[in-house]
Amino acid sequence: xxxxxxxxxxxPAFDPxxxxxxxxxxxxxxxxxxxxxxxxxxxxxxxxxxxxYPWLYGSVGSHPDSADEVNEEVIEEYRKxxxxxxxKAIGEIGLDYYYEDIPRDIQKNAFRMQMALAKELDMxxxxxxxxxxxxxxxxxxxxxxxxxxxxxxxxxxxMARQLVKMGWYIGFTGVLxxxxxxxxxxxxxxxxxxxxxxxxxxxxxxxxxxxxxxxxPGYLPRMAEKLAEIRGISPEEAARITTENAKRLxxxxx
Ligand code: NI
Numbered sequence: 001x002x003x004x005x006x007x008x009x010x011x012p013a014f015d016p017x018x019x020x021x022x023x024x025x026x027x028x029x030x031x032x033x034x035x036x037x038x039x040x041x042x043x044x045x046x047x048x049x050x051x052x053y054p055w056l057y058g059s060v061g062s063h064p065d066s067a068d069e070v071n072e073e074v075i076e077e078y079r080k081x082x083x084x085x086x087x088k089a090i091g092e093i094g095l096d097y098y099y100e101d102i103p104r105d106i107q108k109n110a111f112r113m114q115m116a117l118a119k120e121l122d123m124x125x126x127x128x129x130x131x132x133x134x135x136x137x138x139x140x141x142x143x144x145x146x147x148x149x150x151x152x153x154x155x156x157x158x159m160a161r162q163l164v165k166m167g168w169y170i171g172f173t174g175v176l177x178x179x180x181x182x183x184x185x186x187x188x189x190x191x192x193x194x195x196x197x198x199x200x201x202x203x204x205x206x207x208x209x210x211x212x213x214x215x216x217p218g219y220l221p222r223m224a225e226k227l228a229e230i231r232g233i234s235p236e237e238a239a240r241i242t243t244e245n246a247k248r249l250x251x252x253x254x
Pocket of ligand 1: 201
C-alpha cells in the first residue's frame with residue numbers, strides 16, 4: 001500500500017468526479033493520503049473531508065500565497081483544528097520567492113508564527129519552499145525541535161543531506177519522472193532511504209507520461225517505480241519503505 005504524503009483532493013479540479021475517484025484509490029494500491037491545507041478556509045474543508053474516509057488525513061496551515069491572512073486569531077483557529085484526531089501536521093507553510101505574490105517579510109512572519117505553533121503543539125510540519133533556500137533554512141534552524149517534510153523538494157542534494165541530519169524527511173513528486181529532473185534524481189539517489197517520502201501534489205505535477213494532465217493519487221505508483229529504479233530496489237520495496245517513512249513522519253500508528 002502506498003502513502004500519498006501530499007495531495008489537494010479538495011481542489012475544484014476534482015469536483016466533477018471526486019467521490020468516484022476517492023472510492024477507486026484502494027484498488028490502485030493507495031492506502032493513505034495526506035490532504036494538505038493551504039489557507040484557513042481550505043484547512044476547514046480538509047478536516048471535514050478527512051472525517052468521511054478512514055484512510056484520509058489532513059494538515060492545516062496557510063501556504064505562502066495566503067501568508068497575508070495569518071494573525072493571532074487565525075493561529076488560534078489552527079490551534080483548535082489541530083485537536084482533531086485526523087489532523088496530523090501543520091502545513092503547507094513556508095516561503096515562495098518564485099511567484100512572490102506576497103511580500104517576503106509577510107511570508108517570513110507567517111512562516112515563523114506557524115513554526116512556533118508546531119513547536120508549541122509538538123506536531124510535524126509540511127514545508128513549501130521554492131526559490132527561498134537560504135531564508136527557508138535559516139527559519140527552520142530557529143526551531144530545532146520542529147521537523148517534518150520538505151515537500152516537492154527543489155533544493156540541492158547537499159541541502160537535503162543537511163536537512164536529513166537535522167531529522168527532516170524529503171518529499172518527491174512526479175518531477176522525479178521528468179526528463180530534466182537531474183537535481184531531484186541526484187537528491188533521491190544520495191539521501192538515506194528511510195528519509196524519503198513520495199507524493200502527488202495533485203491536481204498538479206502529474207508524472208510522465210501524463211505530464212500536464214490532472215494528477216491524482218492513483219498515479220503515485222509511477223513515483224514508487226521511479227524511486228525503485230533510482231535506488232536499485234524493487235517497486236514493492238520502495239512502496240513498503242516510503243509508506244513506513246510516511247507513517248513515522250505523520251505519527252500514524254495503525
Ligand atoms: Ni501542495
